[in-house]
Amino acid sequence: MNVLNIVFRLLLALVVFPIIGGLIVGLDRKLTARLQGRYGPPILQPFYDVLKLFSKQRIIVNEFQVISVFIYLASSVLSLVLFTFQSDLLMIIFVMSIGAVFLVVGALSVKSAYSQVGAQRELMQMLSYEPLLILIIVGMYLMRGSFNIAVIMSQGRPLIEELPLLFLVMVIVLGIKMRKSPFDLSASEHAHQELVRGLLTDYSGLYLGLIDIAHWFDLMLLLGISTLFFYPHIVLGIIASLFLVILEIVIDNVTARLTVKWMLTYSYGLGLVLAAINIAVVYILR
Amino acid sequence: MGLLDKARQRSPWLIHYDCGSCNGCDIELLSCLTPLYDVERFGIVNVGDPKQADILVVTGSVNQQNKSVLKNIYDQMPEPKVVVAVGVCACTGGIFRDCYNVVGGIDKVLPVDVYVPGCPARPEQIIDGIKLAIDKLAQKDVVKEEG
Amino acid sequence: MQISLLLNVLLPFISAVIVYFLKNERMRNIVIIATALVVMASSVVIAVYGYNTFAGHPLGNINLDRWIAIGDLLLSLYILYISVSLKNAMLILLTLLQLIPMFVFENFSGANLDVLHPIYADHLSVIMNLIVSFVGTLIWIYAISYMREDEEHKGIRPSRQNRFFFILLLFIGAMNALIFSNDLIWVYFFWEITTISSFLLIGHDRTAEAKQSSTRALLLNSIGGVMFVIGIILGYHFFNTVDIQTLISHRASGMLLLPFAFLCLAAFTKSAQIPFQSWLLGAMVAPTPVSALLHSSTMVKAGVYLILRLVPAFYGSWLAGVIAIFGAFTFITASLMAISQSNGKKILAYSTIANLGLIISAAAINSPVAVAAAIMLLIFHAISKALLFLCVGTIEHGIGSRDIEDMRGLINKMPFTTLITVIGLVTMLLPPFGVLLSKWLVIETAAKNPLLVFMIAIGSALTVVYYARWIGILLSRTSSKDVVQHEKRDPFVRIPLSVLAMLSIVISVTVTSIFNGLIAPQVVEYFHRLGVIAQEGSIGTSYGGFSLWPVFLALALALLGGYVVLKGSNQYAMPYAPGESAQEYKVIKVAGKETKMPKAKVSNYYFSDVISENRLTPWLDVAAAVLIVAMFGVVIL
Structure with a gap:
């Protein structure tokens, strides 16, 4: 791997992808507005928001919040970088989980009922999506015999042909990770309010901005994984991923928020069963 | 700093506090969010968390019971911040100003930047007022940086 | 060489006897610390020089077999005496079931029980020995001050510390002896010593609960003893030897x-x-050093150690397949149970059971990589878990509770202990630290078996829940209001905690060297192949790889970033509270009547209605029993 290649990949992971992530969030707000018969904010709105947040006064409750935010950001950035360098998928998920845990720790470290309840719910969200994500990756492994993205991408036929149900599981994972209804119970995107701002209640200014940016990285990582399903047809994969995002937005607008137990029942009842069927079929046929 | 200024003006998040209004102004304020007016066009988001808000929009007159609450919400907002008083009650106390428990307009408790009179204030007026508040927000920051 | 082995094994026994008769606390502490240092040093010497070098009998011509047989008989009689005095018919029956067959087998069956090399040291025994010698002795040192406080706390007069330390020291000797024994009968003898130590230590406080728990521990471990005896006799019947290496x-x-x-x-x-978990949960009534030493890092590891020893024997068989599922089943169910607990020690106990299940599962996955992962998990788990138990013990002495709900904001009251606890929790919970690295390796290797990976994936997600919230609770703080109190801790507490915390980080950073130096040779010895490459801060297999440095680098950058921003101007505010309740209204007027304001209270999700320990346990026991039956089924059919 030459230097140019490394620089290119870093540029992709550190600059291009997060910008696309921000644009997707902007598109999300626009589309949501249109679905509600409104005009909606400009596509660049998420960037304006983050810039504004950076310029605000910095208010914190304790030091651990700050450290948690930075660890969250670092782990999200690192997991996307590892993705562009085509490393081990399972390792990437583990790295991403560091950030998720610290986001919760940061919120729990504040003695506000809203942050605390939000954090507890976020934990339940993690409990819902993490096994699903691992199983998606296990499905890919069963098809390709490796966790390495480079190897997963080295073979001809797209994974979606044999893992269609796991791609559907991705809908649940993405919904939870994007904090979309019906899984937006720990904190939700933009105008929807729950528990004030749930998990994010006691973050403001710079720190909230950093969390937003980390969120873009996370989003891009998940969309990257969903694109993997279609490799080598990258264009098709990108279209499918965008379709996935739009589907999430539609679901967001037509469903109501679930309770924790319902969420666990849905994600386990539906997600795990779909994953189990798909993996079992693949396992038996091979 | 052009971009940063632009970003500040394009992303005003506001928190709305009903200080004891008759709900007339509140309904008008919320109607600004509806498809007809859609203030999200301007990047305005109605947040529930003062820690993340830039503009405090208050309706209704302040009374003895809730003046500390109002102050508390204002104190939790990070600088730079502006206050908009919506409706005549919030501006001066309105017809309630002589009540035994009423303190008066919210400027008795907080430094108000923009007054939007009316009973109730019309959505167009409110949007106008918030636009003024956004301009003030940018100015405030400049003043703060120079100071 | 021989001398370091003798020191490592026999010195704890000798010191134990000395400690028992020393009434002077000062002198006793000196003996304990000196023994601790010698044991640590000798284990290092063994680790550096001692592979496969203990040919022949360690004590020259003395027939140790005879002595061990006598010791075994006496020990069994003592257990019988205890069983009779406890008036527990079941226990008497189980003891007799061990005593009589063993006695007949040793004396009247005419079996040739000679073992050419009764002492055997390979990398696995060295690893286990290092864990026992370091973690175990650090816990002795911790126990010195803990027991003093504990007796003051509980008002125990006259002091019974000499008895306590006698067993604690004896136990380490037995553990080390067990590790190096190559003769199943020897292993059985030391196995029984650990059982009886556990029984005596659980019952140390002599309360009704302690008595009940210790009886249960003895009962369940006696079942294990009976199985062990059957295993030895059958093994001899089939293979004509009790030599583990030959077997x-x-x-x-x-x-x-x-x-x-x-x-x-x-x-x-x-x-x-599961279904034998109840004794370990009951064992949490014992003083904390006991929980840390016996019930998390060493004695319970004897079980997985035995399995890791026997792995080559059943490698690749159906039996291994069922054991792997059994272990994974324990992993997922124990993790689930841990979610419903708020008692810190019980959370740790369930998490210990879960991790042991994972080790067992990994050992039986039928892949050298998985065995390597199992050994890795054994090391990392022992250190972090011992640390966590000691932390909970210290916290309990500090705040008088072991409930995690009571640990809210502990960072303000006990900053030192809290930070150490957080280190322990983070090393248990997050990559790139060793426990998670091993878990990653296990999942990657288990992925060939969908059922297994299903259970492990859910189990590890459950683990995240109960550890993450614990970290958050400990750190809760309002900087503008809460004053960090100065924490006074005895050096006997401070040193073991700090050393273990540092150890847990250092071994995670140097994981590749540990892997290449200790774990890899063992796996190669077992299977003549490895399948893992560990170098330059990364662990790689043919189907994946984990690079540690980027993760450590990212964490370091994050901490640096956090530090820089914290140095800058920040305003410390109160946590958000909606206007009114921010002020502390104690009493409000409702309809003219003064009413007390209910205090807002937040607690974790425990799902006590769904995950009820009492209701679920019988079902889980049944399911686990079915798996055990299946285990024998695949062997017999």
Whole structure:
């Protein structure tokens, strides 16, 4: 791997992808507005928001919040970088989980009922999506015999042909990770309010901005994984991923928020069963 | 700093506090969010968390019971911040100003930047007022940086 | 060489006797610390020089077999005496079931029980020995101050510390002896010593609860003892030897696996796998050093150690397949149970059971990589978990509770202990630290078996929940209001905690060297291949790889970033509270009547209605029993 290649990949992971992530969030707000018969904010709105947040006064409750935010950001950035360098998928998920845990720790470290309840719910969200994500990756492994993205991408036929149900599981994972209804119970995107701002209640200014940016990285990582399903047809994969995002937005607008137990029942009842069927079929046929 | 200024003006998040209004102004304020007016066009988001808000929009007159609450919400907002008083009650106390428990307009408790009179204030007026508040927000920051 | 082995094994026994008769506390502490240092040093010497060098009998011509047989008989009689005095018929029966067959087997069956090399040291025994010698002795040192405080706390007069330390020291000797024994009968003898130590230590406080728990521990471990005896006798019946190395060199199949199945079952009881978990949960009534030493880092590891020893014997068989599922089942169910607990020690106990299940599962996955992962998990788990138990013990002495709900904002009251606890929790919970690295390796290797990976994936997600919220609770703080109190801790507490915390980080950073130096040779010895490459801060297999440096670098950058921003101007505010309740209204007027304001209270999700320990346990026990039956089924059929 030459230097140019490394620089290119870093540029992709550190600059291009997060910008696309921000644009997707902007598109999300626009589309949501249109679905509600409104005009909606400009596509660049998420960037304006983050810039504004950076310029605000910095208010914190304790030091651990700050450290948690930075660890969250670092782990999200690192997991996307590892993705562009085509490393081990399972390792990437583990790295991403560091950030998720610290986001919760940061919120729990504040003695506000809203942050605390939000954090507890976020934990339940993690409990819902993490096994699903691992199983998606296990499905890919069963098809390709490796966790390495480079190897997963080295073979001809797209994974979606044999893992269609796991791609559907991705809908649940993405919904939870994007904090979309019906899984937006720990904190939700933009105008929807729950528990004030749930998990994010006691973050403001710079720190909230950093969390937003980390969120873009996370989003891009998940969309990257969903694109993997279609490799080598990258264009098709990108279209499918965008379709996935739009589907999430539609679901967001037509469903109501679930309770924790319902969420666990849905994600386990539906997600795990779909994953189990798909993996079992693949396992038996091979 | 052009971009940063632009970003500040394009992303005003506001928190709305009903200080004891008759709900007339509140309904008008919320109607600004509806498809007809859609203030999200301007990047305005109605947040529930003062820690993340830039503009405090208050309706209704302040009374003895809730003046500390109002102050508390204002104190939790990070600088730079502006206050908009919506409706005549919030501006001066309105017809309630002589009540035994009423303190008066919210400027008795907080430094108000923009007054939007009316009973109730019309959505167009409110949007106008918030636009003024956004301009003030940018100015405030400049003043703060120079100071 | 011989001398360091003798020091390592026999000195704890000798010191134990000395400690028992020393009434002077000062002198006793000196003996304990000196023994601790010698044991640590000798284990390092063994680790550096001692592979496969203990040919012949360690004590020259003395017939140790005879002595051990006598010791075993006396020990069994003592257990019988205890059983009779406890008036527990079941226990008497189980003890007799061990005593009589063993006695007949040793004396009247005419079996040739000579073992050419009764002492055997390979990398696995060295790893285990290092864990026991370091973690164990650090816990002795911790126990010195802990027991003093504990007796003051509980008002125990006259002091019974000499008895306590006698057993604690004796136990380490027995553990080290067990590790280096190559003769199943020796292993059984030391196995029984650990059982009786556990029984005596759990019952140390002499309360009704302690008595009940210790009886249960003895009962369940006696079941394991019976299985062990059956395993030995069957093993001799099939293979004509009690030499472990000879036993495992046979690639047995079918019925010939039966002795190994029984030995594994014995290991399950010792490692408190479901359905035998209840004794370990009850064992939490014992003083904390006991929980840390016996019930998390060493004694319960004897079970998984035995399984790791026997792995070559059942490698690749159906038996291994069932054991892997059994372990994973314990992993997921124990993790689930841990979610419903708020008692810190019980959370740790369940998490110990879960991790032991994972080790057992990994050991049986039928892949050298998985065995390597199992050994890795054994090391990392022992250190972090011992640390966590000591932390909970210290916290309990500090705040008088072991409930995690009571630990809110502990960072303000006990900053030192809290930070150490957080280190312990983070090393248990997050990559790139060792426990998670091993878990990653296990999942990657288990992925070939969908059922297994299903259970492990859910189990590890459950783990995140109960550890993450614990970290958050400990750190809760409002900087503008809460004043960090200065924490006074005895050096005997401070030193073991700091050393273990540092150790848990250092071994995670140097994981590749540890892997290449200790774990890899063992796996190669077992299977003549490895399948893992560990170098330059990354661990790689043919189907994946984990690079540690980027993760450490990212964490370091994050901490640096946080530090820089914290140095800058920040305003410390109060947590958000909606206007009114921010002020502390104690009493409000409702309809003219003064009413007390209910205090807002937040607690974790425990799902006590769904995950009820009492209601679920019988079902889980039944399911686990079915798996055990299946284990024997695949052997016999």
